Amino acid sequence: MRGINAATLPRFYPLALVGAGIVTMLPLTADAYHLTIAINLCITLILTLSLNFVVGNSGQFHLSHVAFFGTGAYVSAILAKQYHLSPWLCLFCAVPAVAMLAALIGLPITRLKGLYLAVATLAFSLFVEVLVNQGGALTGGGYGIQDVPAATMFGARLSAKSFYLLALAALIMTILIIKNLLDSKFGREIIASRDHPNAAAAAGINPAATKLLVLVIAASFAAVAGWLHTFYYLTLNPVVLSPEWTFVWFFMVLVGGLGSITGVVLGTMLLTLVPELLGFAAGQTVLVIGILMIAVTLFAPRGLAGLLHDLAKAVSSERKGR
Amino acid sequence: MTLASVVQVLLSGLQIGSIYALLALSYYVIIIATGILNFAQGEWMMVSGILGVTFLSLGLPYSIAFCGGIVGATTLAIAAERLVIRPLQKRQASEAITLLALFGIMLVVRYGTGAIHGRLDEPLPGPAGTHVFRLGSNVFVFSQSFVIYGATAAIFLSVVLWMRLSWLGRSLRITAIDPLAAVLVGVNLNTVRMVAFGLGGLIAAIVAWLYAPLFAVGYLTGAIPGIKGFIALFIGGTSSPLGPLVGGLLLGVMEVAAARYLPSIYAEGIAFALLMFILFLRPSGLIGGRRSQ
Numbered sequence: 001m002r003g004i005n006a007a008t009l010p011r012f013y014p015l016a017l018v019g020a021g022i023v024t025m026l027p028l029t030a031d032a033y034h035l036t037i038a039i040n041l042c043i044t045l046i047l048t049l050s051l052n053f054v055v056g057n058s059g060q061f062h063l064s065h066v067a068f069f070g071t072g073a074y075v076s077a078i079l080a081k082q083y084h085l086s087p088w089l090c091l092f093c094a095v096p097a098v099a100m101l102a103a104l105i106g107l108p109i110t111r112l113k114g115l116y117l118a119v120a121t122l123a124f125s126l127f128v129e130v131l132v133n134q135g136g137a138l139t140g141g142g143y144g145i146q147d148v149p150a151a152t153m154f155g156a157r158l159s160a161k162s163f164y165l166l167a168l169a170a171l172i173m174t175i176l177i178i179k180n181l182l183d184s185k186f187g188r189e190i191i192a193s194r195d196h197p198n199a200a201a202a203a204g205i206n207p208a209a210t211k212l213l214v215l216v217i218a219a220s221f222a223a224v225a226g227w228l229h230t231f232y233y234l235t236l237n238p239v240v241l242s243p244e245w246t247f248v249w250f251f252m253v254l255v256g257g258l259g260s261i262t263g264v265v266l267g268t269m270l271l272t273l274v275p276e277l278l279g280f281a282a283g284q285t286v287l288v289i290g291i292l293m294i295a296v297t298l299f300a301p302r303g304l305a306g307l308l309h310d311l312a313k314a315v316s317s318e319r320k321g322r
Numbered sequence: 323m324t325l326a327s328v329v330q331v332l333l334s335g336l337q338i339g340s341i342y343a344l345l346a347l348s349y350y351v352i353i354i355a356t357g358i359l360n361f362a363q364g365e366w367m368m369v370s371g372i373l374g375v376t377f378l379s380l381g382l383p384y385s386i387a388f389c390g391g392i393v394g395a396t397t398l399a400i401a402a403e404r405l406v407i408r409p410l411q412k413r414q415a416s417e418a419i420t421l422l423a424l425f426g427i428m429l430v431v432r433y434g435t436g437a438i439h440g441r442l443d444e445p446l447p448g449p450a451g452t453h454v455f456r457l458g459s460n461v462f463v464f465s466q467s468f469v470i471y472g473a474t475a476a477i478f479l480s481v482v483l484w485m486r487l488s489w490l491g492r493s494l495r496i497t498a499i500d501p502l503a504a505v506l507v508g509v510n511l512n513t514v515r516m517v518a519f520g521l522g523g524l525i526a527a528i529v530a531w532l533y534a535p536l537f538a539v540g541y542l543t544g545a546i547p548g549i550k551g552f553i554a555l556f557i558g559g560t561s562s563p564l565g566p567l568v569g570g571l572l573l574g575v576m577e578v579a580a581a582r583y584l585p586s587i588y589a590e591g592i593a594f595a596l597l598m599f600i601l602f603l604r605p606s607g608l609i610g611g612r613r614s615q
Contacts (some may be wrong), residue, residue, distance in 0.1 A: 061418060108602050114417055115359055119556055120601050126549060127594035134590055247425045254422060287433040293426025294406055297419050 024168055028161055035160050039232055041272050042167035043225045046174045048252045048268045049261065050221035053178050055250065056259035057187075058214040059194035061114065063246050064105070064121040067128040068219040070241035072098045072226025074132060077145045077236045082138075087151035087231050095223045102219030103212065110211045122243060129241040144237030151231045158231075167228050174221055179261060181217070190214055244286070251293050257305025266304050326460035331579050337467045339574020340474035341533045345551025346558065346566030347481060348525035353560055354498035355518035356411070361424045362402065363526045364548020365431040370395035370527035371539035372435055375444045388449070392527040399523020402427050403516055411515070428548075436541035443543075448535030470532045477525060482563050490517055553593050557600045559607015568609055572596075 027038035051065045075097050076090040085093070109120050132139045139145070151158045158166070181187055192200035193207035200207050230236055248271075256267025271292075275285055300307060348363050370391040377387035406427060410420050453465040485491035490513075497504040497514045505511060530539070533547060550573065558569020573593060581589035600607060 055418065061421075108598075112601065112605070115357075116556070116601060116605060118421060119359070119552065120598065122549075123553060123594045123597050127591055130590040130594075134586060244429075247422070247429075250418075251422060251426075254419070258418070284433065284437060286429055287437060290426045290429030290433060293422055294430065297415070297423040297426065298406065298409060301413075301415060301419050 027164055032160060035164055036232075037273070037276055039160070039164050039167050039228075041269065042164070042171045043228050043232075044249070044252070044272055045171050045265060045268050046221055046225040046228075048249045048256075048264050049174055049178055050218040050225075051246075051249050052253045052256075052259065052261070052264045053181075053221075054214055054218045056253060056264075057182060057194070058190050058211055060110065060211055060215065061118045062121045062215065063118050063243070063250075064125040064128075065218070065222055065249060066241060066243060066245040067125040068098050068102060068222035069226045069229070069245070070128060070132065070238075071101060072223030073230045073236055073240055074139060074145075074226075075223075076227045076230045077148045078138060080230075081145055081148050084149075087149065090231075091224070091227050094227050095220050098223035098226075099216050099220045102216045106212045106215040110208060110215065122246075125241075125243045125246060129238060129243065132241055133238050140237075142238060144235060146235045148230060148234045148236070150234060160232075163232055167232070170224055170228060174224075175261065175265075178221075182261075186210075186213075247293075248289060251289065251296070254301075255292075255296055255303050257303035260303075260305040263303055263305025263308075266308075270304070324460075326458060327582065329458070330461050331582050332575060333461065333463055333467065335575030335578035336571060337470050337536075337574070338578065339571035340470050341529060341547060341570075342550050342554040342573050343567045343570025344474055344477060344525055344529045344532070345547055346555035346570045347478065347563060348522040348529070349552050349555045350560060350563065350566045351481070351494070351525070352518045352522040353555070355494050356407075356515050358407065358420060358424070359552060360519070360522065361421075361548065361552075362399075362428045362431060363522060363551060364544030364546075365428055365435075366395045366399050366523045366526040366544075367530045367533065367547065368539065368541065368544035369398060369431060369435060369530075371446050371530035371534040371543060372439055372541070374531065374534075375446050375539055376439070378447075384447075384449070388531060391530065392524065395527035395530070396520055396523040398431070399526070400516060400520045403519035407519070408512070408515065432541055432544065439541065441541060443538040443540035446531070446534040446539045449531060464536075466532075466535050473528070473532055477528065478563060478567055481521075481525075485563070490514075494518060550593060553597050555607075557596055557608060559604075559609045561606065561609055565607050565609040569607065572608070 027035050030038070047065065047069060051062075054060050054062050054065075072094045075094040076087070079085040079090045079093055080087055105124055109117065109124070112120055133142055135141060151163075153162070182190070189200065189205045189210050192203070192205060193210040197207040200210075226240075229240065252268040252271045253264050254267070255271060256265065257263030271289075275288065296303070302309075345363055345367070348366075349359065352358055352360050352363075372391075373394045374387045374391035377390050378384070382390070406423055407420070410423055415423075448466040448469060450465040450469045455463045455465070457463060485495055493504065493509040493514050494517065496507065497509060497511065501511060504514070529547075534543065537543075551570075554569040554573045555566050556569070557573060558565035558567065573596060576592050576596060577589060580592045
């Protein structure tokens with residue numbers, strides 16, 4: 001996919017890296033409110049990056065990402081609260097559980113295409129929401145789960161600042177893994193299965209298996225994000241499973257630019273931070289997001305990455321002109 | 323499982339099933355003409371009900387509130403097509419972008435109504451009052467139920483006749499089969515698209531006056547029936563108007579039966595289970611045909 005990358009901005013790359021390093025450390029000096037925003041941003045970034053992996057890179061229109069996020073969060077909370085498992089152990093249970101769920105649901109669903117895939121996955125995510133709402137004592141129903149035991153390290157409870165570092169580490173791991181996967185042979189198989197499934201099959205790739213594997217990997221990242229959510233907030237209610245979230249994350253991906261990691265990071269940051277800074281987060285966030293969705297699809301369908309790409313092209317052609 | 327309870331389940335199931343069937347029909351006319359699954363159908367229904375409540379609270383007569391609500395919601399549906407969907411289709415935007423724009427319209431209508439009208443649910447009186455009829459020893463029917471059965475039959479019949487007999491209805495059917503051939507025989511695709519969105523909006527707007535009197539109407543009223551409507555359409559299939567009718571009625575009866583005879587957790591999952599079952603075994607729907615995908 002087109003987008004800004006190291007090649008477009010070679011001279012600024014080390015500088016940008018140092019700048020990013022300083023910016024990511026800034027929340028450590030912030031108060032609790034801004035720290036929460038920063039942690040929330042890390043969690044949302046993991047979700048949008050993994051959603052982009054399925055929708056943008058693999059071209060599968062899955063609308064069930066929130067179901068994997070929510071299942072990861074709920075499995076972690078239930079294991080920690082009711083079975084008194086260590087929070088760290090919960091991570092190693094929640095991720096395989098969600099990966100298995102994704103494989104089970106993906107096995108039949110990845111056969112579907114286009115609108116049918118969207119409808120089936122949207123219905124699945126509604127089904128999970130209803131199931132959790134009706135789950136009785138296990139999920140706490142509409143009331144949710146409160147007082148989840150906090151994660152500890154070396155006998156001390158994790159502070160918000162160390163939790164931020166943990167979320168940041170998870171985010172950086174997510175970016176590195178997805179980027180390396182896309183640059184590998186597997187990444188080219190993903191693109192081939194998306195653009196020319198028949199040609200890919202003729203070249204010895206199994207497009208169905210490739211698509212299924214992409215879904216399972218993305219769902220695992222969503223489960224990690226769910227685990228982070230549970231052990232930062234320590235309470236959980238079915239609102240985290242509302243299918244509208246998938247659309248909001250998908251919108252962040254689109255604003256950034258479908259398929260571009262840099263674009264998705266920028267788009268997510270823009271849409272997470274701007275409402276907070278402008279102060280309309282409390283009142284009419286959803287209404288504003290709806291208006292933005294219509295505006296972006298009408299006027300900037302290639303997203304921020306597309307805009308930046310056009311800008312970089314204009315600047316470089318001007319330089320050549322001189 | 324007595325005879326009376328089975329009859330009661332059937333009557334209640336057909337009642338909510340009729341609502342699903344009509345909403346499925348409103349998705350159907352849009353999907354066959356344009357290939358678009360318009361998420362906002364439930365919202366046009368909600369807007370029609372809210373407008374009706376507002377007009378009634380202003381002291382206007384029932385007939386004017388009824389017409390005003392339906393005309394207002396249909397106008398909004400046509401405006402959404404003209405302002406958002408037509409530019410996207412003209413640019414041949416991808417499926418993902420179109421779906422996101424439709425979702426944006428849904429959010430704006432839903433939460434915009436919440437911001438303008440307030441977030442309280444209000445009662446909307448039905449056209450036939452609130453009489454209860456007793457059939458046999460343990461079977462009860464509301465007067466509103468008869469309105470629902472009658473209106474569903476009338477709307478399905480008129481849509482089918484319109485699609486077979488009128489020039490515009492035939493244009494819609496030929497566009498569904500082959501848009502290129504439609505253009506070659508002189509069909510204006512823009513007109514067909516606008517008529518499809520207008521008719522879909524009109525059907526959804528009428529449904530408000532059937533559905534809302536059973537409960538109440540608020541800014542979230544369109545959400546659940548809107549989703550059940552397209553699930554019903556995919557269960558029934560998009561090959562003929564029989565698809566939305568059968569899908570809606572089947573979904574309604576199965577839901578009510580599951581709620582009556584099974585623990586509530588199964589009742590909530592029945593729509594999803596049915597949809598999955600159909601999508602994997604018969605992707606073109608129960609009433610499948612040549613339009614299989």
